[in-house]
Amino acid sequence: MIAAVVLGLYAIIATVTLPKLLAQAQWAERAPRLAIAVWQAACASVLTSPVLAILAAVVPASVVGHGLAGLFEACAEFLSDGPGLSSTAVGVALLAGATVAARISYCAAAVLLRARRERQEHAEMLSVLGRHDRALGAVVVDHTEPMAYCLPGRQSRAVITTGALHSLTPDQVAAVLAHEQAHLRGRHHLVLAGAETLIRAFPHVPLFAQARIEIARLIELLADDVAARRHPRIHIAAALVRLATGRFPAFSLGAGGETALTRVRRMLHPADPLSRRERMAGLISVAVMVAGPAAVAAIPGVSAFLAHHCHRLFLL
Amino acid sequence: MLRGLGDLESAIMDRMWDYRQPASVRDVLEDLRRDRQIAYTTVMTVMDKLHKKGLLGREAVNRAYVYKAVxxxxxxxxxxxxxxxxxxxxxxxxxxxxxxxxxPEEAAALEAALEVFPPKGRRT
Incomplete structure (x- = not known):
């Protein structure tokens, strides 16, 4: 019962406090890949802990305590409507788990199918309007506004406008296209689709809302870092400024340029990578959030199992 | 094969945009045949597809369609x-x-961030 309470409380507290805590993390910009993993792990923990809490509440530890055979026996009894487990309680737990899984699957399918349809329509128009430039390895579109983007998926390609080609030097063009290729190779659209799925499935969870915003931002930082392995950072920074300022300014949208400024500053003044200790701390927090809820839920069962089978050990 | 069809769509649309006036399948075919061997039915099929996609409008003139970029x-x-x-x-x-x-303020801040950086390796 305690495990169920702990998990339930964690889920409630984590959905509200984790987004604030993680959004403050200064190290995220130094290690975007790890920061994305932390956000994903946080989301996973908030998803699994309520389901496991219900499961821990309705499955008595003593059932697990009698060993796997006992658990199977109890399951068999449950399926044949036996008295071993309270069948309604287990039914509720299974229903809760199944509902969460079904909701996520449905929303994931909706997000992915919609994205695929949009990409296909886009690719069709692009094949008529653009021309593939072999030297650049990208599709060039005649358009005055400087823009660069990528179209992921099966026929993935980077796209750049003639406006961008005119306002950027060849080095800067190469740097921008390396950034787009990093998105495509890293399959960043799937990471975004995952974050999009969660907020669509559970729209009022603050953690999921913040996770989508942060993951979208961190993915850009990550692609910059990948591009910076092969291209001088100054070219990336200069290209970012050209692309960000070359478009018609918006007077309606206020706090938009924060990401752009962060990215330019990061490229001009690279921070030290994380120390080994910081990196370990990050990895451990990912592991704890992924495996923690299951471990907490399993503690009563495992201790009952030990008490049941290892009492001789304790007697010695 | 699919890619080839996409190329053909692009080639036909580019010509239709260049003409700036209505053209029949026969007109486009003759134009295309200067560059490549191509069958009338192929061009007709692709132009029909472009019409369905909403890129080409058409009207019947003397029992044949005349197409025009929308x-x-x-x-x-x-x-x-x-x-x-x-x-x-x-x-x-x-x-x-x-x-x-x-x-505009944010754009200025971005430009400023770049300005303070020594211009070595930078070409403007």
Whole structure:
């Protein structure tokens, strides 16, 4: 019962406090890949802990305590409507788990199918309007506004406008296209689709809302870092400024340029990578959030199992 | 094969945009045959497809269709770029640099960040 309470409380507290805590993390910009993993792990923990809490509440530890055979026996009894487990309680737990899984699957399918349809329509128009430039390895579109983007998926390609080609030097063009290729190779659209799925499935969870915003931002930082392995950072920074300022300014949208400024500053003044200790701390927090809820839920069962089978050990 | 068909669509649309006047399948075919061997039915099929996609309008003149580009290439491109930028709600579809647009102050801050950097290796 305690495990169920702990998990339930964690889920409630984590959905509200984790987004604030993680959004403050200064190290995220130094290690975007790890920061994305932390956000994903946080989301996973908030998803699994309520389901496991219900499961821990309705499955008595003593059932697990009698060993796997006992658990199977109890399951068999449950399926044949036996008295071993309270069948309604287990039914509720299974229903809760199944509902969460079904909701996520449905929303994931909706997000992915919609994205695929949009990409296909886009690719069709692009094949008529653009021309593939072999030297650049990208599709060039005649358009005055400087823009660069990528179209992921099966026929993935980077796209750049003639406006961008005119306002950027060849080095800067190469740097921008390396950034787009990093998105495509890293399959960043799937990471975004995952974050999009969660907020669509559970729209009022603050953690999921913040996770989508942060993951979208961190993915850009990550692609910059990948591009910076092969291209001088100054070219990336200069290209970012050209692309960000070359478009018609918006007077309606206020706090938009924060990401752009962060990215330019990061490229001009690279921070030290994380120390080994910081990196370990990050990895451990990912592991704890992924495996923690299951471990907490399993503690009563495992201790009952030990008490049941290892009492001789304790007697010695 | 599919890619080839896409190329043909692009080639036909480019010609239709160049003509700036209505053209029949026969007109386009003769134009295309200067560059490549191609069958009348192929061109007809592709132009029919472009009509269904909404890129070509057509009307029947003397029991044959005469086609015309619905809008200019620039208009289509502007529309495609606009939807690309607007599709920020579903970023799984396209990943765009800077969905957000900058205010003049933010743009100035960006330029300033670049200015303080020593111009070595920078070409403007």
């Amino acid at each position: 809008a200019t290439k620039a208009a289509y491109t502007a529309e495609l770029m606009r939807t690309t930028l607007a599709s920020g709600g579903n970023q799984a579809a396209t990943l765009v640099h800077f969905l957000e647009r900058l205010t």
